[in-house]
Structure formats: structure tokens, C-alpha cells
Amino acid sequence: MSARHILICQHDFSRGGTERVAIGLAAHWATAGRDVTILCGSDEGGLRDTVDRRVKVVTLDPPIRRGFLSRFRLGRAMGKQLAGLRPDVIFLPGNFHLLLASALRKAASRPVIAAKISNPPLPYAAPFARIVFRHIIRAVNGIAAMNSGLARDLRALRPGADIVTLYDPVYIRAGAPVSRKPGHNILWIGRLEPQKDPELALKVLQALSGGAHLTMLGDGALSRKVHEQVSALGLRDKVTLLGHVPDIASYLAEADALLITSRYEGGPAVAVEALALGVPVVGTDCSYLLHDLITSPEAGRIVASREAADIAAALEAVCAQPRPPRESLATLVAPFEPGRCAQNYLDWFDRLTRERHG
Numbered sequence: 001m002s003a004r005h006i007l008i009c010q011h012d013f014s015r016g017g018t019e020r021v022a023i024g025l026a027a028h029w030a031t032a033g034r035d036v037t038i039l040c041g042s043d044e045g046g047l048r049d050t051v052d053r054r055v056k057v058v059t060l061d062p063p064i065r066r067g068f069l070s071r072f073r074l075g076r077a078m079g080k081q082l083a084g085l086r087p088d089v090i091f092l093p094g095n096f097h098l099l100l101a102s103a104l105r106k107a108a109s110r111p112v113i114a115a116k117i118s119n120p121p122l123p124y125a126a127p128f129a130r131i132v133f134r135h136i137i138r139a140v141n142g143i144a145a146m147n148s149g150l151a152r153d154l155r156a157l158r159p160g161a162d163i164v165t166l167y168d169p170v171y172i173r174a175g176a177p178v179s180r181k182p183g184h185n186i187l188w189i190g191r192l193e194p195q196k197d198p199e200l201a202l203k204v205l206q207a208l209s210g211g212a213h214l215t216m217l218g219d220g221a222l223s224r225k226v227h228e229q230v231s232a233l234g235l236r237d238k239v240t241l242l243g244h245v246p247d248i249a250s251y252l253a254e255a256d257a258l259l260i261t262s263r264y265e266g267g268p269a270v271a272v273e274a275l276a277l278g279v280p281v282v283g284t285d286c287s288y289l290l291h292d293l294i295t296s297p298e299a300g301r302i303v304a305s306r307e308a309a310d311i312a313a314a315l316e317a318v319c320a321q322p323r324p325p326r327e328s329l330a331t332l333v334a335p336f337e338p339g340r341c342a343q344n345y346l347d348w349f350d351r352l353t354r355e356r357h358g
Contacts, residue, residue, distance in 0.1 A: 003349035007087035013045035018094035027052035028342030079107025105139035149288025169338035184212040187255035192220035207312035262286040278326035
């Protein structure tokens with residue numbers, strides 16, 4: 001028995017990674033011949049026009065917009081739609097939507113509920129957090145963790161649960177070959193937010209030997225502070241701040257290394273994009289996904305310390321080695337190929353459906 005009708009439940013079309021990935025997977029599932037519906041609280045957020053025309057969109061009426069306790073209202077309202085939609089599988093595309101599971105299960109016992117965990121359900125150590133997490137996922141038939149380390153942690157939190165590792169798809173556009181500039185050309189990409197710690201990137205640049213240049217792509221709440229820091233540290237000639245750019249491939253093509261300074265990450269897709277273009281990655285130990293990716297010296301380094309000097313030393317070592325050919329890193333990024341990722345999800349949905357309905 002296969003999952004013929006897949007229902008994706010999401011709050012809206014926010015420009016977040018969770019929503020982008022869900023919309024991309026929906027298109028692949030439709031191509032594979034499945035009926036796919038997105039059930040949403042509202043069509044706000046900016047990504048509505050990116051939905052494949054073969055994917056049906058059902059918006060609650062009246063709409064439910066994001067707000068305090070909105071997910072509890074959303075779950076109850078979505079539950080009332082299930083009888084008419086009759087899905088085989090309900091897919092919850094990330095941690096934010098986990099709270100819908102209980103209400104959806106109460107409304108309909110027939111469908112499989114499959115949830116993706118995109119970030120660690122912190123704090124692990126708190127007994128109360130374990131109790132809450134176990135209560136939330138009681139209504140879920142299966143859990144997809146987006147990297148192997150997260151899957152291990154989830155199994156420890158919920159022994160006996162059906163937990164698999166399924167990677168998010170990464171869409172890669174090849175950059176045109178370019179002649180790179182002399183010196184170490186370091187690229188940093190991300191929101192200028194405390195989580196990404198852009199100020200650490202500036203400290204790392206200070207610790208590097210002369211001739212290094214840092215290009216930073218992204219904007220956010222710390223934008224003004226980062227600009228001020230660049231001036232205060234005398235780095236105007238060594239740092240280029242470009243804000244948000246629509247296409248990062250050309251910048252990756254010019255880079256000797258990608259620098260990641262985040263405090264924590266679910267799965268930094270930019271690291272996959274870099275490796276696909278032959279750019280090694282040097283990152284803080286912020287994500288289990290980096291451990292799945294950086295498995296050879298030519299792929300880069302994961303630095304346990306958050307000291308700028310230690311990260312700079314790793315960058316120096318990586319930049320000193322010959323630039324690896326793209327083909328040598330192809331096997332590391334192959335699991336993130338969109339078609340492969342989408343099919344892995346379908347295989348999982350089909351298995352869960354067979355096991356539920358025998």
C-alpha cells in the first residue's frame with residue numbers, strides 16, 4: 001500500500017527554510033504521481049507563488065495568522081478539514097509544526113502522521129523537556145531527523161520510536177569558473193543575527209595572517225553593529241559587506257573557503273552548496289550535519305573551540321592546501337540531491353502506510 005495522497009500542514013508561506021523545503025518536496029512528489037495538498041492557516045509569507053501548480057493549496061477560512069498560541073488554534077481548525085481531504089499521510093515539515101500532531105490525531109485516526117525534526121528539541125538535560133517532547137510525539141507515527149547526530153539524540157529521548165535520517169534537498173546552481181584573487185579569500189554567508197555570530201568572523205579575520213579578505217553576504221538585526229565593528233577594528237580594506245544577494249554561486253566560485261561561525265544550526269545548506277562547488281568549509285561545531293559532511297581533510301575542518309585564533313589556524317591550514325576538484329567532493333553532497341531526497345521521503349511514507357494499515 002502506498003501513500004497516494006500526501007497532506008502537508010504548515011502555518012503559512014513564510015520565507016523560512018522549513019517552508020521552502022516543503023514546497024520543493026511537494027513538487028517532486030507531484031512529479032512522482034502522488035496527489036499533494038498543502039493545508040495552511042493563511043497564504044501570507046511570500047512563498048505562495050513558488051508552489052507547483054500541480055499541488056493543491058487549501059487555506060483555512062477564516063485564516064489563522066501566526067501569533068500567540070496560534071498553533072493550538074491551527075491544529076483544531078485543520079483537524080476539521082481532514083474528513084473532506086482524506087489524506088493517506090500528513091506531513092509536518094519541522095519543529096514549529098509539531099504541536100499540530102495531537103489535534104490532528106484526535107480529528108482522524110486513519111492517516112499516518114510523519115514529522116520532520118529540523119533542530120534539536122532543547123534542552124535535552126531537563127526532565128520536563130523530555131516529558132513534553134514525548135507527549136507531543138505520541139500522536140506521530142514516524143520521525144525524520146535531518147542528520148544522523150540528531151537521529152541519535154532523538155532515539156535517546158524517545159526509545160522505540162520510528163526514527164529515520166532523511167536529508168533536506170539542496171538546490172545547487174554551478175558558478176562560472178573564475179580566476180581567484182591572491183591571498184586567502186574567505187566567504188561568510190548568513191543572517192546577521194546573534195545565532196550566526198558574525199562578530200566572531202571579524203575576530204577570525206583579525207587573527208589571520210596578512211593578505212586575507214572576508215566577504216560577508218547577508219543582513220539582519222546586527223547589520224549596523226557589524227558595520228561599526230568593521231570600522232572600529234580597522235578592517236575596511238579587508239571586509240566586503242554586501243547584504244542579501246539573490247545568487248551565491250559566483251561568490252562561492254571566488255572563495256578559498258567558506259567560514260561558518262554559528263552558535264547552533266539545524267542543517268546549514270550553504271555548506272552543502274560550497275562543497276558541491278569544490279569549496280572547503282571551516283566551521284564551528286554548531287551542527288551535527290557538518291559531521292556528516294566534513295569527513296575528509298580536503299572537505300575542511302570542524303573547530304571545537306570558539307576562539308578566533310583556533311578557527312583562524314584551521315582556515316590557514318585549509319587555504320594552504322590545493323583547492324580540491326569538485327568531483328572529489330561529489331560523494332559528500334550526493335545524498336542532498338533533490339530528486340533523491342524526495343524519493344527517500346516517499347519510500348518512508350509508503351513504509352509507514354503499509355505498517356499502519358497492514
